[in-house]
Amino acid sequence: MPPPNRSAGRNVHIYDANDPVTVLGGLLLTPGLSNANFYSMLEILIAPTDDIIQDEPYFFVRNESDTRIDRDANMLQPGKYFIVATGRFQVNNEPWLVRTISRATGTRAAAFTEAVRSRDRRCVISGAIVHTFDGVDFWDGFEAAHIFPLAYEGDWIGHNYGRWITIPAAKGGSINSVQNGLLLDSAIHQLFDAYYMSINPDDNYKVVVFRPNSRVVGGQNLDPAYFARPDAPAASLLRWHFRQAVLANMRGAGEPVLEHDFPPGSDIVGQIRLGPKPAARMEFELFGRLSAQMELLQAREHASSH
Template sequence: MSVANRSVGRDVHVYDAKNPDTALGGLILTNGVTNANFYSMVEIFCIFDSSFFLRDEGGRTIQRDDSPLHPSKYYILTNGSITINNEGYLARAVSVASGTRLASFRDAVRERDKGCVVTGKVAVNAYKNNWVGFQAAHVFPLAYEQQWKDGNYSRWITIPAADGGTINSVQNGILLRSDIHARFDTYDFSIDPDDGYKIICFNLDGEGIAGKHLDQRFLGDPNRPVDQLLRWHFRQAVFANMRGAGEPIFECDFPPGSDMMGEIMSSPGAAGRMEFELFSRLAASNKENVIHS
């Protein structure tokens, strides 16, 4: 089975100036990405023990400012060492067979957001409880609830969930258009809470969301997702899309009669995908009052 390759289409490439023949990572450049954003993202997937700066392939030093980043090869110059960050990446996939969410979580997110937080599209038929085209998404994936517990992510939650533990707090949720939800889950884009909650797209943007900022009404709501979880998602998106060749993008559309397990096992990143599917199903079997998507 062919698997989408995140590195295809990159027009920004990152190298160690001391080893300019081997790329450390890269980026598909979209609207809104600045030089300062780029420095910050390089600092996520690379670890430095000394100060560094970037030069483009024309030999120009790149300032850490709000100027737009341009397509180029960029070289890291430092007197110290560069280590690729091996921080864990939690694989996610979109699967109508495995997605389960608690009704209380869904309802709390709907009540707060009333539309897609990213595109600004309002759920105009919500007054008659028609939410077709909108889904409540977990920022930190429900399938990895054990990792949530092990990492003590609940320390950031101040509003308890009505059901299902702290991972189902409204502070770990965001209402999205259904197609935008799929892109959020696969780290096609993320929200940078350290740059005015700007939307950073890591793939070509057909929706016009790249470079936009979340609405101030949403940001002013005390029940909104906490910055720490948005920052976690943003770091995961950088690892998925920029570190090395990037992480596999999993196939999720399996026609009836197809060998789903065989296709998964023969694809790159099979272990991570199987872990996600297993945890998704365990989470579903252990929950009461769930809704199936």
């Protein structure tokens, strides 16, 4: 059975007040989402097309009862919402990076994993602690996740995201810095990679969940002391991930949901080719599956030349 699309179950629907028929996007309400959170998401979802002074509020939201919704801590309610702007705007067409469940391998990923494990020693989201017995750490069920995916290192370099890194990686370039990582429960890692949950650093590191799941309730604020550490995950990278999550889940009908649980013997390549965004996904999958082998070959070539 194919996975559900991201618009399944939506109970918040977004419109332009000047076009109250065309749906711009929407949201499935999960715990902890306030009116203020909704405004911050809309600031990502829409982009003004006129010479609007963006340093000042250029829109507000009203509900279907024509009541203005304030940007406050009250919980967002299900229903239709209409954006009233001081000028024209459009749905943000910023590119969304296709991402599937990723478990990078190879020596540079191993160095990244060790750095993230050493710093966190628990799932950053759930708080589940890594157990130690007789000096042995049991890492079963925990995974080091890249906030910005390793498969898009070209984008990382092209946009100079390395400027957000202050602690160099032991190996593998700035994208493998501990500041681009989180230790997560393996199931939460899947949600994070699929953009079904994210962390908003501009709301006291609130966990925002975009669909119901069995691991993360959402709405809780993470420990500020953790993010105050000099080696903490970079706020700019968490902000990038949150932005991608909003666009993936709220824009239009939402970005495609990609299958990752292929049974043994499946024609994985064939299913990817027949599914959504096949070219981008094939590139991502090939990187994940071949990067370790490529790294090993390069190491052998380097050794033979010396």
